[in-house]
Amino acid sequence: MNIRFSSAALAAALALVLPLHAHAQVKVGVVVSATGPTALVGIPQKNTVPLLPTQAGGQSIEYITLDDASDPTQTVTAFKKLISETHVDALIGPTGSPNAMSVLQFAAESGTPMLAPVGAASVVLPMTEQKKWAFKTTQNTGIIAQALVEDMVGRGIKTVGFIGFADAYGDDWHQVFSRMAQEAGLDLIATERYQRTDSSVTGQALKLLAARPDAILIAGTGGAAALPQTTLAQQGYKGRFYQTHGAALPAFLKFAGPAAEGTILAASLMLVLPEIPDSNPSKPIVQDYIQRYEAMHGEKPATFGANVYDAGLLLQHAIPTALKSAQPGTPEFRRALRDALEQTHELVATQGVYSMTPEDHSGFDQRGRELITVKNGAWTLLR
Template identity: 70%
Template sequence: MLFKKAVSTLLLSAACASLAQADVKVGVITSSTGPIALVGLPQKNSVPLLPTQAGDQQVKYIALDDGSDPTATVKALKKLISEENVDAIIGPSGSPNAMGVIQFAAEAGVPLLAPVGTAAVVLPMNEQKKWVFKTTQNDDLIAKALVDNMVAKGVKTLGFIGTADPYGENWSKVMGAMAAEHGIKVVANERFQRQDTSVTGQSLKVLSARPDAVLVAAPGSSAVMPQTTLFDQGYRGQMYQTHGAALPDFLKLGGKKVEGTILAASLMLVLDEVPDSHPSKKVAADYIAAYEKLNGSKPATFGANTFDAGLLLQHAIPTAAAKAAPGTPEFRAALRDALEQSHELAATQGVYNMTPRTTAASTNAAAS
């Protein structure tokens, strides 16, 4: 009996050691090429900076490029799930791409950490979206900062031009409701495709409404053309942009035509003005320094959204690993639960507080 007990103890110890040593595999899908490459490239460039250790677990990342194509996103996600047996997925880069894969991630029981703008990936919450964790500020948080600025500036009428996809549509919905609450009337509401080479018709309609201000709701390089077109047509009212334009290339591409733009985004854009006591300042500063050392340029906030996904996983993995072995459905379910319980986690974009209602970040935003 003593011999059998010793053998059992050895087997149990070996099993526990195997569980502790198993790698956690994380898929990463970015649009580092194609129309939204300005969003996806800093995300791809951030992958080497993601945490490779979470408690006793080694974390391995498998990165794929979807070329900005939603159909390719679905193929990439299915490949990561069926062939690589990943425990979680970070990505994709675009809001339409993310909306198109929620069903498949949920059916497979794989947590999806989505670094996208639209709140539609988590709202309204349902059984599928509970597998999604959004690392970008929700639209209403950014919109509040913009509307507060509009009110302070005495804006009474607003023109809106956004992408004809979940990003633009949700922004139209959120801004329309919030503007009305503050006595601001939306007098023009136009859409365009991200890949369009001209928005002359849409901008002329906005211009003819003679709004006090115009908000462009588009991510990456697609945010530039509506504003430069309006400038060329003679519009000189106040221009606003969403956090989709929070990247250095927006200024490079737009030049003088986008000077004076007001946008709201995370603290990364004004880090020097953030007090040292802010819990995210050092995290953001360290990320920026590491990214610049690796890539020779400063990161856009889009890359930080991917980096924060890695921090969320690093925080949640040990809790999940205490319940099941990586690579199993039980581990992925436990990881989902642990992510949902993330509380007061300081990262580059602010402090994350996930809830069962939204599974999205609770962070601060300010207009600048």
């Protein structure tokens, strides 16, 4: 006997079987700062989204991208929209550390995994119930700071000045570096702060200059990381400049100009890829990403774009495991996805090798950094 169902009856039957908001594909929300003060970081991240994996575990992946204009308030609005209206299974972003700190609670309350391509380790450390839902695709401050402190000690530097953003990124760097410097016998003799939007840091630079430190560490991101350095150089500072991985982009070299020469920073291998041996497992992945980005956008990507690319690789790796437990669009799937991300082990990506644990949601070791300097206006591996 043939039984025929009307479309309305079939839809009603499916509604009883499928959980509310379940969908046939994995939905990923992406929030970037494609405009505003942090746009130099956010634009390559936005441009990277079309290069992210579109399939995993037999499921298609859809990305919904929103611009927060570098404003933490707009970041909150974008996150809430993606969580409550689009019902995304995971979030990539936001671009800035202060923005990421502002949305931790919303990711946690909704039970949505968040992969943040930001610098501040405070997004994932110390681990809390809220931060259990956050993961980081940028090297934690401690890994980068350790390389800089070791270089300072090796060069016989005794005194250091610090100038960093007056926000979560600068706070994190000041806290971590201060502790490491003290443990290494370095004397932090002057500390100054500035805003991402400042057009002048003359007052702060004069105070640093008066302290006469052997070296100065600048904790900024994007083109704004160049402002204290150019100002100090113009005022006659002759000591050594150190930068964080927040300065690892072409715009820093452009804006700092001759003042960048001799700068030391620690960042991913992407900055000095031609000098990296072919035996490095990340090299072919970086090469593929750069080639695809150039083919689409006509220019090389900044490392910040690669942080978003790695978020896509982490999700691609975790989704098949999560699908064994639940369907996309459900709380059960989001929790299974979070658990799968936390169990990531030895995943090779552009920024290094990820091995997450319940206590470490960044997962990098020393394979995630290279010590780099500026020579003849270009990034060069420091040997």
